[in-house]
Amino acid sequence: MNETILEMRGMSKFFPGIKALEGVDFTLRAGEVRALIGENGAGKSTLVKVLTGVYRPTSGTISLHGARREFRNPVDARKAGIAAIHQEASMFPDLSVAENIFSGHFMRSASSLLDWRGMRAKAKALLERVELDVSPDTLVRELSVAQRHLVGIARALSEEASIVIMDEPTSALSIRETEDLFKIIRQLRAEGKAILFISHKFDEVFEIADSYVVLRDGRYVGEGMIRDVTVDSLVHMMVGRELSQMFPERRSKPGPTILSLEGFSRAGFFRDVSFSVREGEILGMFGLVGAGRTDVILSLLGLEPRDSGKVLLRGKEVSISSPRDALSLGIAHVPEDRQSQGVVLDMSIGDNITLPQVAALARLSFLDASAEREVVRSFGSRMEIRASGWAENVKNLSGGNQQKVVLAKWLATKPAILILDEPTKGIDVGTKVSVHTFMADLAAQGLSIIMISSELPEILGMSDRVLVMHEGRVAAVLDRAEADESRIMRAATGYAGEKAQAKTFDQGGTRL
């Protein structure tokens, strides 16, 4: 067995209200590619951020080559030989390849000025090693995503990193580019580097990784050698849990179809997506990060373009070019990111709730305070928002209560169709239950709900039907009766049998 380079013991990282990591043990060995596997929100990124010094752990220890280390910031981690290759974040698009490779550890000449000639020469050698045929003077802006990855690797090599972290490196690469990347990874492995590989795609994990570690809900679940496992057993480790949360009982009797999307396509984002929702139905939309669920919804609302596709409301074609149009047709959308898309932090709870209908409630464009109060009182109290009063600024509320404000805001518009994007992401269990109960009540009253969720228990617990997307396509539509964790997960990871077909979509181009 190779030498253990990295050892993390009892790693925990708590955020207010969330345990992102809890007592995780993790090791990396020289000359090994280790896959880190888990659902969205399982704690993979948090682990990487702790390892690269972005987050400081709440508790736990990191040892490198047997010595205890503490990373106060990313520079510490880089100096210790840990290089992370992120997709975009760590590149300077307007600087040259050589400048990107050496940023943070510039070579200096005897006179302590920057030694550009030396750096350029060394950059050239590094680029040859990663088989990237561009000049060191090229601006990174002009490179493709795949080429940027290679620059990232060249940079890791220049730092003489012993640990290379790759977080979803292939998400925007074509098959050929992925193969090239794997070739480099194998080379690094042969040189004795430890590689931490994060991917949602099982075929890649099986192709490149030697061993794996599975996380779930911020905890360590298990590890082993890739050659000893099957896709099914990995899926089981990822999702295999009891439905620990309580979901409200649903007695669904969906009515006629109310909304249909037909043939939604947008090059590079989604292709030929069609589905429909019925009255009183909860349609769950599942998919891994980047599967295109949110893109389809934003295109439905006119916030993102599409190449083709039409929308039918109660059988009639409608055109929606803005959220305002959607709203007037009775389609309300609760976006995923509360803070940046859902609420105006500097405004009061009441003003936030009435915002979508502030003009409609006004008389001759003068605000009607009593009408507003009425709306705020009835919908605000239905959501049981905990605050000192409706005049309190949303800024001062907890995440769960902010989410309730957002829900109250949209329900107050009395929509026929409610689109919820990750309705319970990042909120505490108690609030989750009340949001779920509320959703069930609304559906029972005949409201149609499209729920995008990355949490399998929520999808299974709440949906009448489950739409699974994979790489921009509808991979499966499953009825409540036939939906189970492993079927959904297989469809979402492209293992539903049409692997080859799903794969071709990658050729569509890079996403920038």
Place this chain on the structure above:
Amino acid sequence: MKSILKRRETTLFILLVALVLLVSLRSSSFIGPASLNSILNDTCALLVVSLGQFLVILIGGIDLSVASNMAFTGMVTALLNKYYPGIPAWLFLPIGAAIGAGLGSINGALVAFGALPPMIATIATMSIYRGFVYVFSKGAWVVSRDMTPGFLSIPGSVFLGLTSFVWITIGVILIAWIFMRYTSSGREVYAFGGNRTAALFAGVRERKVEMLVMTVSGMLAGLIGVLWVARYGNAHSETAADFHMQTVAACVLGGVSFVGGAGTVVGVVIGALFFGVVNNALTVVHISPFFQMVIQGVVILVAIVSNTLIDRQAQMRLIARRKI
């Protein structure tokens, strides 16, 4: 945040009163009705134009063209008055406001349809508008003897003890206050400035808000352009030079957030008054004119720094509250 802002306004108001009292120790006439009246008249222009600037800053922008707009509108109305003395003097107020609104709507179109940030759009129109003052006047001044007595008396005529300039200013302040507090458009401006994306999701029309704030800012500048030229009895290419920076400073003093979304009409009014008092007080206490600009700059700096510190403190308090 609202309570903090309110406190900020109160603090500023107390500071303002203290400043007035302090100056009156040196010169007792400073606090007399005549002196206060003249400070008020001197500050009217700043008050009104700052309220337009306030709207633009509220959506996270800045209108650098207001001073040029004043010069443009002032020159055009002065020339009209010179060559068409038959036009009734009062008519120049709506004419000026309309010209100003036209210039403002050009800024608005650049922002809303050209997708330019307000600062970039107005940095260009700032020189274009002032450039046209040269073009129209061929570099010559229009002075008081070119203007009709009716025109010259617009700002200074007195009703119920206050000049019409003051009455117009009071009217604008009242309308602005009602607009921001009691109309749906005002609410939409706050929402748009506070969180653009959330506002879009809520059906607020981006272009409408941008056109609105830029046009109103221009309209107020145009209205004041007329009054300015009539008050000082001259119109030239340097009319109201650098005045836009004073309006920005008044907003900052009044606690308007440069990130957008936060600030009140009352705050801006107090900020502008503070500025006006400082300007006048420096003369009254016989500070050398050479030093006046330095002191004005220091006042702005102190205001900005205290604004930042108060904001930071508020944020710390919020974070502390969340950890519970």
